[in-house]
Amino acid sequence: MTMQVDPGADASPTGTSGLGMPGVAERIRRHDWSATPLGARETWPQSLRTTLDIMLGSGHAMCLAWGPDRTFLYNDAYAPFLGARHPSALGMGFAAVWPEIWGEIGPLVDRVFAGETTTFHAMPLVMTRNGFAEDTWWDFSYSPVRDERGAVAGLLNVAADATPRVLAERERDRALADQRASQDRLAALVSASSDSLYTMSPDWQEMRSLEGRGFITDTTTPSVRWMDVYLFPEDRDEVRRAIERAIERVEPFELEHRVRRPDGSEGWTHSRAVPILGDDGEIVEWFGLAADVTARRQATEALRESESFMRGVLSSSTDCIKVLDLDARLVFMSEGGQEVMEVSDFNDVVGCPWPDFWQEAGNLAARQAIAEAQTGRSATFQGYADTMKGNRRYWDVQVSPILGRDGRPERILSVSRDVSALKASEEARAVLVQEMAHRMKNTLAMVQAVVTQTLRQAASMEAGRLAVSQRLTALGRAQDILTRSDFSEADVGDVVAAAIDPHRVAEDRITWAGPAFGLTAQQALGLSLAIHELATNAAKYGALANETGRVAMSWDVADGAFSFLWTETGGPPVGTPESRGFGSKLIERIVASYFNGEGRIDFDPAGIRFRLTGAAAAAPEPD
Missing domain, CATH: 3.30.450.20 (PAS domain)
Incomplete structure (x- = not known):
């Protein structure tokens, strides 16, 4: 169509552009x-x-x-x-x-x-x-x-x-160049790789080629028996299932499995094959690589066995073995540690600040040990920490840095051993040492008093020596009883039997009776000396000085009071002595003080009687 532009006519049929604006x-x-x-x-x-x-x-x-x-x-x-x-x-x-x-x-x-x-x-x-x-x-x-x-x-x-066309051509050229470079790299990679290369028919019934590269035997001609050659019988079903799944889904085949190596030994491969599709979208071939992962598999198995061994060690250890991060937060605790710490669910404590578990001085010691580990040094300390059930325990702890490849601490190891029993034993031993010192001081004081007073009133050195020996022997017998009871207390019956035993001249001439009652160490020593003094006097002057005399001892505990009675009968007539010796003073004053009570000797003509009374509750040990 030809348009004439003249002064009075439009130059186009509409006179507008396609956007409604003037053309x-x-x-x-x-x-x-x-x-x-x-x-x-x-x-x-x-x-x-x-x-x-x-x-x-x-x-x-x-x-x-x-x-x-x-x-x-x-x-x-x-x-x-x-x-x-x-x-x-x-x-x-x-x-x-x-x-x-x-x-x-x-x-x-x-x-x-x-x-x-x-x-x-x-x-x-x-x-x-x-x-x-x-x-x-x-x-x-x-x-x-x-x-x-x-x-x-x-x-x-x-x-x-032409700009869109030129840019498209340039993009196409770049894509083609990238594709050629990618193909070149793939070819170089395939050539440089040690992986085995293989091709398979669309249904995997036939192996068309395999370049084993020393890992497995080459296949230069198509083979339908490739499973018999390369796979162990027990593995073939698993491989078939993976192949069927890949074919059905038209997706890459990928499986790690065993293969038979050229020498017949077992190897492991990671095999991956991709489907090559035709123009119609159907699979025409499979191209695959089989990597030799035997060494990695063996290393993994060795690591698994090592980890199993370590888990066994950790679970059987009664130590509480923990791993902390560098901020001292808990990230791992051994099974044995969870048991000794009475942790029912580790998730309840994971991430908790480890120093917060420690009490009193142990908290400061824990923080100092962490500070040492953060700088690459080990530290040890002991302290109290409760289990998750609130049971108080005393622990011996070693804290060490776990170093990374750069030699710097990347985590912290804490090994805690429950030494509560040892701590209790040490505390008991300390108490025992103090108690032994206390007992020894009291015993020596008693020995000193006995020896001093005995020698002071002895008629001769020989008489004094004999008296001291006999009285110390009586103390020794009482000491034997206390030793058997860990110096805590001694039954009054045992004390009486041991003290009177050297003076028993006939079975029926000396008797004793009374309920079981525990005496303190000081009371036991005192009563033993009192019985020794009374028996010695009886053997010299009283009921045991002839063939017919008798001695009867009895004790009782009633209404919070303890009483002991010595009674002699059948001996020579008894008279009141003109003066009292150390023995009488020992019996009536010193021994009575051990019972917080009093002692009294009666010189009855028919026979001497001694009564000791005191509180049934144990008197405090003198310092």
Whole structure:
């Protein structure tokens, strides 16, 4: 269709662009051309009008430069090429429309106005049509337009934006280059790899090739017996199931399994094969790699056995073995440790600050030990910490750094041993030592008093020596009783029996009776001396001095009071002595003081009687 542009008609059927805005033809009609080198439209030559009709009616992007000033006109298809310069470019000079690329296209324009046609394919041009530089590529053809006299009066440009095509071609070229490089790398990788290479038929019934590379036997010709050659009978069903699953899902086959090596020994491989698909989407072949993982598998098995051994060691150990992070938070506790710490669920304590488990001075010691481990040094301490059930325990603890590959601490090891029994034993031993010192001091004081008073009142040195020996022997017998009872207390019956035993001349002449009652160590020693003194006196002057006399001892505990009675009968007549010796003083005063009571000797003519009374509760030991 040919349109004539005249002063009173639209240049296009609608006079608008495809966006509802005035089209280029409408803009040409409205433009004040009298202010341009072309002058008023009614003065335009027919050659210009005809060329303009052809351009405006074309669906191809076209522009026209006319006259010596090369005034610029264009059609709707060309307008997008101008970017922000549309529509102001209409009526401007060609060079003013494209100043940034005039250096490239200006010489071409000159050649066209000299009568030459120029054509370019994917010519690169950097444009600033939208206010910023753009890399663009163009297909265009510049043709001369002649006026009525046959002279070149204008230039007609038929252009196409080749930028999308050029960019697509470049992207395609890059993709192809990447693909070639990838293929080259894959080929190099396959060549450099020690993995075995194999190909299989679509259904895996036939092994088409296998390059074992020393790991397994090569297959140079297709084989349907490949399972018999390479797999152990007990493994074949597992391999078949993995193959069937891969074929059904059209996905890679991947499995770690045993293989028979060239020498018949057992090896392990990690095998992975991918399906190669045809144009119809069906599997045409499988291509796979089989890596030798025998050493890794053996190492894993050895590690598993080692870990099992270590778990057994840790679970059987009664030590509480823990691993802490560098902030002293609990991350691991051995099974044996959980048992001794009475932890029912480790999740209840994981992440807890370990020093907070310790009490009193142990808390400070724990924090100091952590500080040492954080700097790479080991530390030990002892302290109290409760179990998770609140039971108090005393622990011997060693804290050590766990070093990383760089030689710096990365975790902390704590090994705690329950030494509560040892601690209790040490405390009991300390108490025993103090008690022994106390007992020894009291015993020595008693011995000193006995010896001093005995010698002071002895008629001769020999008599004094004999008396001291006998009294110390009596103390020794009482001491034997106390030793058997850990120096805690002695039964009054045992004390009486041991004290009187050296004086028993006949079974029926000395008797004793009374309930079981525990005496303190001091009371036992005192009562033993009292019985010795009474028995010695009886043997010299009293009931045991003849063949018919008798001695009866009895004691009782009633209403919180203890009483002891010595009674002699059948001996020679008894008279009141003119003076009292140390023996009487020992019996009546010293021994009575051990019972917080009193002692009294009665010189009855029928026989001596001694009564000792005191509190049933144990008297406090004298310092």
